[in-house]
Amino acid sequence: xxxxxxxxxxxxxGRLVIVSRDGSRHLxxxxxxxxxxxxxxxxxxxxxxxxxxxxxxxxxxPLEIEALCAPLxxxxxxxxxxxxxSHMERNRAARNAPLPPGHGTTPAVLQGHxxxxxxxxxxxxxxxxxxxLDLEATIGVIVGxxxxxxxxxxxxxxxxxxxLINDLTLRNVLPDEYAKGTGFFQAKPLRAFxxxxxxxxxxxxxxxxxxLHAEVRTWVNGVxxxxxxxxxxxxxGFPEIISYAARTRPLAxxxxxxxxxxxxxDPSAGFGCLAEKRAIEIQHGQxxxxxxxxxxxxxxxxxxxxxxxxxxxxxxxxxxxxxGGSSSASGKG
Amino acid sequence: xxxxxxxxxxxxxGRLVIVSRDGSRHLxxxxxxxxxxxxxxxxxxxxxxxxxxxxxxxxxxPLEIEALCAPLxxxxxxxxxxxxxSHMERNRAARNAPLPPGHGTTPAVLQGHxxxxxxxxxxxxxxxxxxxLDLEATIGVIVGxxxxxxxxxxxxxxxxxxxLINDLTLRNVLPDEYAKGTGFFQAKPLRAFxxxxxxxxxxxxxxxxxxLHAEVRTWVNGVxxxxxxxxxxxxxGFPEIISYAARTRPLAxxxxxxxxxxxxxDPSAGFGCLAEKRAIEIQHGQxxxxxxxxxxxxxxxxxxxxxxxxxxxxxxxxxxxxxGGSSSASGKG
Numbered sequence: 001x002x003x004x005x006x007x008x009x010x011x012x013x014g015r016l017v018i019v020s021r022d023g024s025r026h027l028x029x030x031x032x033x034x035x036x037x038x039x040x041x042x043x044x045x046x047x048x049x050x051x052x053x054x055x056x057x058x059x060x061x062p063l064e065i066e067a068l069c070a071p072l073x074x075x076x077x078x079x080x081x082x083x084x085x086s087h088m089e090r091n092r093a094a095r096n097a098p099l100p101p102g103h104g105t106t107p108a109v110l111q112g113h114x115x116x117x118x119x120x121x122x123x124x125x126x127x128x129x130x131x132x133l134d135l136e137a138t139i140g141v142i143v144g145x146x147x148x149x150x151x152x153x154x155x156x157x158x159x160x161x162x163x164l165i166n167d168l169t170l171r172n173v174l175p176d177e178y179a180k181g182t183g184f185f186q187a188k189p190l191r192a193f194x195x196x197x198x199x200x201x202x203x204x205x206x207x208x209x210x211x212l213h214a215e216v217r218t219w220v221n222g223v224x225x226x227x228x229x230x231x232x233x234x235x236x237g238f239p240e241i242i243s244y245a246a247r248t249r250p251l252a253x254x255x256x257x258x259x260x261x262x263x264x265x266d267p268s269a270g271f272g273c274l275a276e277k278r279a280i281e282i283q284h285g286q287x288x289x290x291x292x293x294x295x296x297x298x299x300x301x302x303x304x305x306x307x308x309x310x311x312x313x314x315x316x317x318x319x320x321x322x323x324g325g326s327s328s329a330s331g332k333g
Numbered sequence: 334x335x336x337x338x339x340x341x342x343x344x345x346x347g348r349l350v351i352v353s354r355d356g357s358r359h360l361x362x363x364x365x366x367x368x369x370x371x372x373x374x375x376x377x378x379x380x381x382x383x384x385x386x387x388x389x390x391x392x393x394x395p396l397e398i399e400a401l402c403a404p405l406x407x408x409x410x411x412x413x414x415x416x417x418x419s420h421m422e423r424n425r426a427a428r429n430a431p432l433p434p435g436h437g438t439t440p441a442v443l444q445g446h447x448x449x450x451x452x453x454x455x456x457x458x459x460x461x462x463x464x465x466l467d468l469e470a471t472i473g474v475i476v477g478x479x480x481x482x483x484x485x486x487x488x489x490x491x492x493x494x495x496x497l498i499n500d501l502t503l504r505n506v507l508p509d510e511y512a513k514g515t516g517f518f519q520a521k522p523l524r525a526f527x528x529x530x531x532x533x534x535x536x537x538x539x540x541x542x543x544x545l546h547a548e549v550r551t552w553v554n555g556v557x558x559x560x561x562x563x564x565x566x567x568x569x570g571f572p573e574i575i576s577y578a579a580r581t582r583p584l585a586x587x588x589x590x591x592x593x594x595x596x597x598x599d600p601s602a603g604f605g606c607l608a609e610k611r612a613i614e615i616q617h618g619q620x621x622x623x624x625x626x627x628x629x630x631x632x633x634x635x636x637x638x639x640x641x642x643x644x645x646x647x648x649x650x651x652x653x654x655x656x657g658g659s660s661s662a663s664g665k666g
Binding site: 012074076077079102116125131148176178179180183186244247248321322 | 345372407408409410412433434435441442443444445446447448449458460464481482503506509511512513514515516517518519520521522523577578580581582583584585587588654655
């Protein structure tokens with residue numbers, strides 16, 4: 001399992017390291033940054049594999065997992081698809097909104113921002129309690145240079161590494177943006193990432209070329225929220241989402257393509273976000289769980305069938321950016 | 334007028350140069366890339382001004398304007414606001430769609446992609462004639478690190494440089510994306526940029542802290558399409574759009590904030606896009622002008638009151654990526 005990470009002490013991009021399977025040791029990567037490695041993947045893949053074997057054999061220095069930032073601390077593109085249909089179905093039912101045309105037959109793909117990602121343990125600054133902060137457990141792939149017009153069959157070969165994302169959403173900001181019809185913007189605060197990226201090759205059977213086979217667990221304030229199967233109930237695989245995203249333009253190396261919130265149809269699996277939990281609670285006449293506020297903690301972690309934490313844990317605390325008071329006068333749409 | 338540009342021969346980011354007012358000479362910039370200069374602006378602004386004075390005084394090497402790529406050949410974020418209301422009003426009227434809530438009182442801000450921008454004379458690859466390719470003449474600002482929650486008054490101080498953009502749109506792909514309610518994705522092919530960025534300080538009276546005062550001219554196949562005043566009919570200034578965009582998260586240095594398509598209320602000024610021209614033609618019972626096809630050329634250029642071309646000319650040819658035949662079977666939503 002070849003694991004890549006970025007040590008956060010070197011500016012906005014960090015410094016690429018190769019990490020041992022148990023997360024205890026690291027060696028310098030063959031490129032200065034993760035972005036540079038993704039751009040020069042064909043040339044560097046062999047060196048990365050050699051370094052991964054060496055660090056596994058005991059070479060390298062001890063690693064403080066707390067020193068890691070997001071695998072790509074910033075990226076030139078982030079987009080995400082609607083892999084798990086029950087996420088949108090539950091959330092739209094809760095606000096009596098119809099499902100979009102093409103639901104279940106073509107992915108809905110959103111353009112996200114990527115100018116800065118939160119480190120795995122970096123606090124999430126919430127500007128206003130009224131915004132309705134929610135987690136969203138999401139799998140992502142980092143791709144190489146994808147030409148315009150690739151088919152799903154071709155798209156699979158451009159997947160370089162997988163990552164685990166908390167694609168946070170401000171639920172109470174969404175209605176205004178839906179009404180405007182111009183996509184999500186203010187509803188998307190900074191995203192957080194688990195510390196380790198794993199190469200597609202290094203995942204073995206856990207990556208089937210379309211989906212990651214893992215158990216993704218979510219907790220809020222230490223209480224389990226979900227134990228989800230990332231390969232279950234997926235209407236689309238990553239190649240279909242990449243092909244959709246590259247229909248009218250190429251995607252440049254380092255683009256992150258997210259799965260959308262992981263969601264299983266069986267509600268006993270729990271949830272990858274609070275919105276779905278609230279939708280089910282409201283449906284059963286229960287009072288809905290609150291969204292996240294200052295002081296709340298979120299943990300997201302993905303485990304392989306061997307029980308190993310694939311990407312390391314993402315454990316973040318929400319903090320009030322300005323005391324949590326309403327700032328809705330400043331530019332609210 | 335301090336002008337910055339990127340010479341395209343050095344990989345994905347180009348190499349920063351300082352360009353003389355007449356565009357004939359250049360000196361190396363004090364940082365390797367435009368992105369690095371924007372990140373270290375406070376430290377480098379004095380050196381940039383010194384180099385600009387030196388190149389104006391005759392120092393430096395001859396410049397081939399054809400060697401320039403986009404001022405930022407790729408960026409970590411692109412977003413755009415709805416500065417010119419008549420653009421949306423004409424286009425929504427043409428498809429009998431209502432105006433969005435908040436139209437005219439808060440900007441609608443879109444998240445765009447930024448993983449690769451077209452050089453000023455690079456061909457625009459069109460995958461399918463049926464997509465309805467349209468130009469969109471747009472002014473942009475490149476900002477430094479903008480904190481979350483800045484007010485419009487504070488936001489003005491983060492504007493580092495201005496750029497001229499062709500924010501191309503696939504008009505016939507838009508309806509599917511509007512119906513999905515998830516913003517524009519496939520409707521946005523690669524954007525093109527004029528070769529020169531100009532510092533906010535270097536614009537003098539042409540930049541009033543909110544808007545660029547310029548005449549933006551557009552041509553299709555050599556025929557004038559519009560002669561637009563970029564400071565006229567603007568419902569919002571850049572500071573308002575930046576404040577809106579930074580409401581729930583910071584914006585990282587190098588973020589490009591676009592104005593949205595420049596549009597004047599007086600139709601005799603012409604148009605910054607074909608969609609508005611078509612809307613007026615249809616309104617008058619005329620057959621609408623066609624969208625762009627392989628072989629068509631687009632020219633966009635902005636002039637100061639002194640008649641000088643502020644950003645240099647952007648002159649691009651549309652080419653058929655695959656013979657222009659329909660590829661709508663591959664992933665169409």
